[in-house]
Amino acid sequence: MAARIGSAAGEAGESMNGVLGRFSNWRIRSLKACATFFYALSLLPSAFSARPNIVFIMADDLGYGDLGCYGNERVQTPHIDALAQNGIRFTDFHSSGPMCTPTRAATLTGCYQQRFGEKFDGAISGVRDYHSGLPHDAVTIAEILKETGYVTGCFGKWHLGYTPPFFPTTQGFDVFYGLGSGDGDFFSHVDRSGRLDWWRNEEKVVEEGYTTALLTKRSIEFIEANRDRPFFLYLPHLAIHFPWQGPQDPPHREVGVSYHDDKWGVIPDRSNVSPHVNAMIEAMDQSVGEIVTALDRHGLQENTLIAFTSDNGGYLRYYGGFENISSNGPLKGQKGQMYEGGHRVPTIVSWPNRNQADVTSELAHSTDWFPTFAKLTGVSIDDMSLDGLDLSPLLFRGQALPDRDLHWRMRGNYAVRSGPWKLAQQNGIRELFNLRNDLGETNDLSDRHPEKLTALQEAWEKWNAEMNRSAAKYE
Incomplete structure (x- = not known):
């Protein structure tokens, strides 16, 4: 059965043998021909037996201090705060890079992004790297889940390849809806090079609407269309990356105009960007609320794990005189830096009636998502060489994680x-x-x-x- 997003269909792109043929030798020796389709019950509540859905939400440039549950009093985030109140909130979770592309590569592969080449040290460029992206022999969590019965969807900012040969549909996702580049106007969906960058699978589409709202709408359609089968929903929001545009701000970019030197949006007061950013955060919080409501409406909440994180820390200031942008709370530094403000990120895992509400100071990392999701869905990765750790013992038993360096x-x-x-x-x-x-x-x-x-x-x-x-x- 093809994955469905409303009336749009996304076909599974490769057979199991096709995926196996792309596994690189240094990462995996063999994948077991028959994956385990049930949980390791010792890690999960005894009453639970079905394969869970996973909703994985990644904010963009969201700082450690940008949410109410992390101490922010100037912005209202009741829906994300509710996830934290009913789930596990991390205080020492780190993105694999202090910038967009690196963390996305590490998150989806479970490996340090540097294993795929120096270009993944930082954000891949729409000029230098326009015709390249995440190597095709990199194995993603979407591929593993897809080959064991999950329907997989990516709705949002990809930034692991600007063109269709490197889009999510070539990396295990049945459907893709969103942008391939690192940023786009939240209304016109034009990237900083002046190209329309709004896609449904591998076709450009012209569509009106605010990016956060559109991604939410399509994500909910995906949930509704696939509510009777296990699904993996990856929702990498563009918010709160520039251009800094809240729902009430004006469009800025148009096709055919370069915005490399004017990529921020319409900001009347550069000394105080926070009103625009706060509106973006609140729109994203509303998105989380709508996703949770959709899950509840279809009776899926108790069988769905929701994870929320950020790809790196927030900007406090930006060249050109932009100030008071985001908040990293008590942390030094900002996006792009090696100080904690660059890579310690807000992270929440919520699964109603499956994990007890808690705040954990355990050290965790972007590469941990892959092994964690694999364990929770009953997929064997014993023969894979990953850099991350399975967080299940922490999430469901409260056990300390093994010591390691990051x-x-x-x-x-x-x-x-x-x-x-x-x-x-x-x-x-x-x-x-x-x-x-x-x-x-x-x-x-x-x-x-x-x-x-x-x-x-x-x-x-x-x-x-x-x-x-x-x-x-x-x-």
């Missing part, structure tokens, strides 16, 4: 985290912090703990060498 790298800047210790190099300045005592990264301890600095530097260099070896086939 690493970041982007355009000459890098960081490594080991327990409370963090080494960060930003703009040629290398610093050592103890986040347990100094979450705001204000006190450089390099001189007081040179042995720790050396150990972390060596750990990062070892990791970096491994990434470069993996990436060699793509360079």
Whole structure:
């Protein structure tokens, strides 16, 4: 049966053998021919037996302090706050990169994005990388779920390939609706190069409406059309990425005009962008509320896990005099940086009557989504080489996660985290912090703990060498 989105049909693009033929040798030795179609019941409530639906919502550039449940008092986010109140809210969850593309690659593959080549250190370019994207032999969670009976849909910002040969429909998604690039006008759907960037599967479409609302509408249609079979809904919102346009702001871009030097939208007061951004956040919160209502209307809430996260931290300021944009709460730095404000992100997992409401300080990461979703859907990944951890023991048993180091790298800047210790190099300045005592990264301890600095530097260099070896086939 083809996946359905309203009246539009999306066909499964490849057979199981086709997908197996694209698995790269360094990532997977073999995939078991018959996946387990049931849960490992030891990890889940004993009364539960059906394969769950997964709704995975990723905000764009949403800062650690941008939501009410993370302490923001200037914006109203009741629907996202309700997810947090009834689910598990993470205080130490990290995006794999401090920028859009890297985190998306790591999230969907369960592997550090650097394994796919240096271009994935940062956002892929609509000029330099227009005819490339995520390698076709990269295995995504959508492919794994699709081949074991799930219908898969991507509704939103892809940013892992600008053209159809690299669209979600080539990476395991039955249907795609949204934009391929890194940003687009929220009304005209024109990218910064002046191209219409609004797609249904692999065809451009002209459609009026506010981006957040359109993505929500199509996502709900997908839920309704596939309510009788397990589904994986990936909703990577464009909000709150620039252009900073709330639902009441004017359109800005038109086809045929370049906006590389004027990509922000119509901002009368550059010293205070927050009114526009707050309106975008509240529109996204409304989207979450509508998704939850749709699940409830069709009796799907108790069999649906909802995960909400961000692809990186928020912008506090931007060149050109833009100030007071987003909030990273108590964290230092912003999007694009190795400080916590660049990659510690708001994250919530909610599954009514399946996990108990809690706030966890366990260290988690973008690469963890793949193994977690695989475990929850009964898919065997024993023979896959992933960088992430399965979060199920934490989500359903409250168990601590294994200790591990986390690493970041982007355009000459890098960081490594080991327990409370963090080494960060930003703009040629290398610093050592103890986040347990100094979450705001204000006190450089390099001189007081040179042995720790050396150990972390060596750990990062070892990791970096491994990434470069993996990436060699793509360079």
